[in-house]
Amino acid sequence: MKRRTAREKALQALFQIDMTELEPKEALENILEENENMDDYLEMLVLGVAQHQERVDTAIRENLEKWSFERLAKVDRNILRLATYELLFVDSVPDKVVINEAIEVAKRFGDDQSGKFINSVLSKVSHSPN
Secondary structure, X not given: OOHHHHHHHHHHHHHHHHHXXXXXXXXXXXXXXXXXXXXXXHHHHHHHHHHOHHHHHHHHHHOXXXXXXXXXXXXXXXXXXXXXXXXXXXXXXXXHHHHHHHHHHHXXXXXXXXXXXXXXXXXXXXXXXX
16 A cells, blocks of 8 residues: 555544544544555554544644634544654654645645645644654
């Protein structure tokens, strides 16, 4: 599975968790297609966000301007969680790649303004001393 696909599927799992409070493993099972095997990167992203959600959400909150965390669209919030987790905990992916991937995922799943908003917040997260 390509990393972009893993990120998109991770977003779907995180969205399910956010909406229904499913356990991460169950959400992962729900998003896999029939006969599709679990991807290591996908699993690491979803379980990592779940394990470090408090720190991830704090980093996002600290870098929001004129928005409260609770007012964020659920898609945008979960794209931010996914990318912030990668920025803080995945050293093998450069920050610029993480941000660009998040913008592309936002263009596909978010609204017209999601890409710009995601870029703005993640740029601040990547430059803040977390």
